[in-house]
Amino acid sequence: MSLLIAPSILAADFANLQTEVEMLNSSSADYIHVDIMDGVFVPNISFGIPVTQAIKKHAEKPLDVHLMIVEPDRYLEAFRDAGADIISVHYEACPHLHRSLQAIKALGAKAGVAINPHTSIDLLKDVIQDIDLVCMMSVNPGFGGQKFIENTYDKIARLKDLILSKGASTKIEIDGGVNIQNAPKLIEAGADVLVAGSFVFNSPQPIETIKELKSIKTR
């Protein structure tokens, strides 16, 4: 499987969203990662449905929507209608995770589960075959630009083993603090998708930076 890059629009210039999305269209990015924060599940508020819709209007890449919200089931249809192609709900926000995943799939989107740094991958054991993508948080969710948590490498390897042992085709996405230094090791450990916010948008040449991440070869 070739490496996929998902730049996070959270780190873009919100006053020039169309230009930022067009930049991503012309880059080698695979997805546009869209971070939705409600100020309850996480201690920060980002943006919601109308902004997702506005991004979709200009996007030529699939929208990978990361819902950092409580009771995500209430908003699945609205985010799908707004243009989400992949919808990830947080394990910690879903008492009926299996039902949430089926609801996402019934809307025609790919179903993702995001897990906080403290959440064990063992908790996904009985549902892994129903998950298209695990968004493994490598920072505590809520803010861009945070420091990468080193325990992530080991967690990726354990998740990879679980996926293979169940014969599942789940992708492993790593979200938070990804940069050119840790990316090779993340890929080596088994990551399929790398989210990068600050590293891409704070770089003087984002298109080149995306290309650089995309062309890392370790396996």
Ligand SMILES: O=C(CO)[C@H](O)[C@H](O)COP(=O)(O)O
């Ligand atoms: O979900 C997120 C934060 O909760 C973001 O996707 C993540 O932080 C990406 O930003 P950066 O690359 O700047 O860490």
Ligand SMILES: [Fe+2]
């Ligand atoms: Fe995210």
